[in-house]
Amino acid sequence: MVAAAITQYDAKIDWFGTVRGRIGYLFGDGTVMTYVTGGLAYGKVDLEATSTVSGTVALVPFSITHVNGHSQG
DSSP: OEEEEEEEEEEEEEEEEEEEEEEEEEETTTTEEEEEEEEEEEEEEEEEEEEEEEEEETTEEEEEEEEEEEEEO
16 A cells, blocks of 8 residues: 545635724823723634545545635624
8 A cells, every 4th residue: 555645725815904992080080091902803714634545555546635625704
């Protein structure tokens, strides 16, 4: 038996964005300011994988391909 395995990955970001907010308070004569900030990021990510195993068994050639994909947005 002679075999070879190849795996290929492809990842891409279709779109993304960020949002950030901040709120604060100025104390006394303006020498001290406290604030709180927070935010989030969002986007769409696609991941695709292809695995191929090929070779020969008893002089008979074979090839097996598995494709897997995932999208999160």
